[in-house]
Amino acid sequence: MQSNRDRRPLAFGVVLLALGLFLLLGRDSPSAARAALAGAALALGGGALLRWLKPMPARGPAIDAPLGHRFTGTRENPRADFEVAFATALRGYDKRQVDELVGLGQNALATDVPTQRRVVRTQLDTARAALPIALRGYDIAEVDAYLERLSAALGGEDPG
Known part of the structure; x- marks a missing residue:
């Protein structure tokens, strides 16, 4: 199934999720600021990903x-x-x-x-x-x- 939708929001969401995971699961234990930044990146990335995955209404x-x-x-x-x-x-x-x-x-x-x-x-x-x-x-x-x-x-x- 081929989609004609713009994939930039999908890529942005994936990058934010990866950044959030990297910040959260780094070598040393995360500080409070680093944990907050990781949480924000995960939330924004997940939201962008969910918006992109939501089915588009049929146009007619x-x-x-x-x-x-x-x-x-x-x-x-x-x-x-x-x-x-x-x-x-x-x-x-x-x-x-x-x-x-x-x-x-x-x-x-x-x-x-x-x-x-x-x-x-x-x-x-x-x-x-x-x-x-x-x-x-x-x-x-x-x-x-x-x-x-x-x-x-x-x-x-x-x-x-």
């Missing part, structure tokens, strides 16, 4: 996107007109709760079970009325318009 379109987890097309969506990326406002709806509602609605929209869609539509309409306002949340008008379209689609109505 979902990870390369700077927006993170905001339903920007990382999942295959059965209804492309329901993909969304809300703008952030100074005061808006709580992002976590909106993301949960949107995910719930999109998952129900992907199924062909009418009873599940009706149940999720009821949950969506109930939760939509009580969405909390938060600093740096999703734009209220965008979220309201989107959730209204999603609710209409779940009810079998024309979301236009």
